[in-house]
Amino acid sequence: MDLTDLYRDVILEHKRNPRNFGRLDPHDAAAVGHNPLCGDSLSLTLRLEGDRIQELRFAGEGCAISVASASLMSEAVRGRTLPEVATLYASVHALLTGTGDANAGDLGKLQALAGVREFPARVKCASLCWHTLNAALERRDAQQAATVSTE
Amino acid sequence: MSALPAAASPYVDAQGRLDATRVRADFPILARSVHGRPLAYLDSAASSQQPRAVIEAVSHYASNTHANVHRGVHLLSQLATEAFEGARERVRAFINARSTREVIFTRGTTEAINLVAQSWGGASLGEGDEVLITHLEHHANIVPWQMACAARRARLVAVPLLPTGEVDMEAFHRLLCERTRIVAVAHVSNALGTVLPLREIIAAAHARGVPVLVDGAQAVAHASVDVRALDCDFYAFSGHKLYGPTGIGVLYGREQLLEAMPPWQGGGDMILTVAIQSSTWNSLPWKFEAGTPNMSGAVGLAAAIDYVEMLGRERIAAHEQSLLAHATAALAQVPGLRLIGTAAHKAGVVSFVLDGIHPHDIGTILDREGVAIRTGHHCAMPVMDWFGVPATARASFGCYTTETDIAALLSGIGRVREVFA
Numbered sequence: 001m002d003l004t005d006l007y008r009d010v011i012l013e014h015k016r017n018p019r020n021f022g023r024l025d026p027h028d029a030a031a032v033g034h035n036p037l038c039g040d041s042l043s044l045t046l047r048l049e050g051d052r053i054q055e056l057r058f059a060g061e062g063c064a065i066s067v068a069s070a071s072l073m074s075e076a077v078r079g080r081t082l083p084e085v086a087t088l089y090a091s092v093h094a095l096l097t098g099t100g101d102a103n104a105g106d107l108g109k110l111q112a113l114a115g116v117r118e119f120p121a122r123v124k125c126a127s128l129c130w131h132t133l134n135a136a137l138e139r140r141d142a143q144q145a146a147t148v149s150t151e
Numbered sequence: 152m153s154a155l156p157a158a159a160s161p162y163v164d165a166q167g168r169l170d171a172t173r174v175r176a177d178f179p180i181l182a183r184s185v186h187g188r189p190l191a192y193l194d195s196a197a198s199s200q201q202p203r204a205v206i207e208a209v210s211h212y213a214s215n216t217h218a219n220v221h222r223g224v225h226l227l228s229q230l231a232t233e234a235f236e237g238a239r240e241r242v243r244a245f246i247n248a249r250s251t252r253e254v255i256f257t258r259g260t261t262e263a264i265n266l267v268a269q270s271w272g273g274a275s276l277g278e279g280d281e282v283l284i285t286h287l288e289h290h291a292n293i294v295p296w297q298m299a300c301a302a303r304r305a306r307l308v309a310v311p312l313l314p315t316g317e318v319d320m321e322a323f324h325r326l327l328c329e330r331t332r333i334v335a336v337a338h339v340s341n342a343l344g345t346v347l348p349l350r351e352i353i354a355a356a357h358a359r360g361v362p363v364l365v366d367g368a369q370a371v372a373h374a375s376v377d378v379r380a381l382d383c384d385f386y387a388f389s390g391h392k393l394y395g396p397t398g399i400g401v402l403y404g405r406e407q408l409l410e411a412m413p414p415w416q417g418g419g420d421m422i423l424t425v426a427i428q429s430s431t432w433n434s435l436p437w438k439f440e441a442g443t444p445n446m447s448g449a450v451g452l453a454a455a456i457d458y459v460e461m462l463g464r465e466r467i468a469a470h471e472q473s474l475l476a477h478a479t480a481a482l483a484q485v486p487g488l489r490l491i492g493t494a495a496h497k498a499g500v501v502s503f504v505l506d507g508i509h510p511h512d513i514g515t516i517l518d519r520e521g522v523a524i525r526t527g528h529h530c531a532m533p534v535m536d537w538f539g540v541p542a543t544a545r546a547s548f549g550c551y552t553t554e555t556d557i558a559a560l561l562s563g564i565g566r567v568r569e570v571f572a
Contacts, residue, residue: 003519003570007512010448040542061509061541062541063511064571065511119515122511122515125511
């Protein structure tokens with residue numbers, strides 16, 4: 001496996017010019033993810049309209065893989081419903097780990113992360129943003145549930 | 152050991168310097184390739200490789216000697232006990248402890264520090280007391296003290312650093328005060344390479360009657376350690392950073408302190424008598440060695456010590472200092488490279504960051520070039536915070552490191568810069 005398969009042009013381009021970098025205020029959901037392996041942290045803020053992600057921004061310091069993955073994710077999930085995002089996440093997970101069906105969701109540009117699975121030490125770098133997105137959505141669900149239960 | 156005149160040792164060149172190429176031939180793993188490239192192993196500060204002498208000693212123990220220690224009348228149990236206690240004597244001589252009662256085998260440095268933090272800390276710390284560490288400690292010399300302080304309502308205080316990565320000694324003298332109950336410091340920083348001024352630290356602490364624990368994980372393989380000359384109260388180190396096996400380490404402790412400390416873990420071997428409601432403790436050092444110890448690890452550690460002394464610790468140190476000077480000068484020429492840790496007195500560690508390129512990416516690309524370095528926070532997150540970086544790339548040297556390894560590192564960094572050009 002060649003290095004250029006990991007550091008594809010799309011990855012390097014997103015690392016140089018990350019999309020949707022920053023913070024949304026106000027926001028409907030947020031979470032911070034940590035990669036204890038490298039000490040990186042990634043914060044996500046997003047706005048939702050019903051169960052559709054309207055906009056997502058990320059901030060933090062990370063390696064090329066984690067920054068590019070978050071940047072690609074921010075574009076890929078925009079305008080998608082939460083069930084669609086869940087399907088996409090399953091496909092990305094399959095793509096990164098080489099297990100399961102990577103074709104279930106429409107990966108599009110996320111295919112650029114295909115080389116990561118040949119670099120096991122880097123899978124966590126690519127998946128950090130997705131885990132953080134899940135945490136943000138789960139927390140929001142929990143908050144909503146809490147709100148519902150007190151009403 | 153090393154009574155041989157310099158010229159008679161095959162490990163010494165005509166100038167009396169360590170011949171690292173000859174040393175390298177003793178380490179089987181260094182002959183392998185990675186990703187089709189010759190291996191340049193520059194991660195000895197994380198774990199050093201083992202010479203054939205260690206691998207064979209461990210294998211010989213398992214093939215000829217093994218049985219449980221301290222309990223059998225049969226021959227093998229006696230041989231295993233002799234091998235294990237012989238290793239303890241080997242360690243004692245290596246660090247110049249007064250007695251083998253002061254040499255406790257542990258799983259490693261981490262367990263040794265936990266032992267002191269819990270046993271000594273549990274008995275000696277109280278509300279309002281302070282434990283004094285520094286900002287450059289490895290997590291293994293921070294977290295055990297956090298736990299002990301939380302349990303005893305004591306405070307953990309860290310001495311700040313200078314921009315060079317040296318400990319701010321003015322601040323140290325200010326923070327060492329009537330509330331300080333123990334000082335716990337690294338001998339050598341794993342993330343920065345800084346060598347700490349132990350004599351000054353220990354003298355100041357002792358002037359106040361405060362004991363000092365030294366985390367020697369990064370020091371024992373790179374310089375002579377004499378616990379009596381240092382006058383430290385505890386000294387902890389690991390076998391696997393000294394060309395020995397994993398899972399074996401040492402806690403040296405001053406006998407009076409160890410005597411006064413309660414046992415840490417309970418179990419077999421650490422007791423004299425056991426009844427259902429109470430027990431009596433074994434004498435030192437076994438009081439602190441509950442359960443069947445790591446005999447094969449101890450045998451491997453003794454072989455590693457023999458090997459290191461055969462090469463000569465001063466000779467190894469001189470070799471690593473020469474590599475450090477060479478690597479530091481060469482890295483300074485790389486555009487956008489910043490060294491993290493520029494203390495005047497350093498061990499063979501170079502930590503660095505590259506402008507706009509994350510250490511993880513550096514590590515992956517170097518790996519494909521056959522160069523093994525450590526990237527990340529090096530289990531020293533407070534050091535990273537101090538320097539305002541999430542992580543660094545770190546190359547570290549050992550007795551087998553050659554200039555060829557440094558050249559591979561530099562050419563690998565060139566490749567990193569190409570990928571991210």
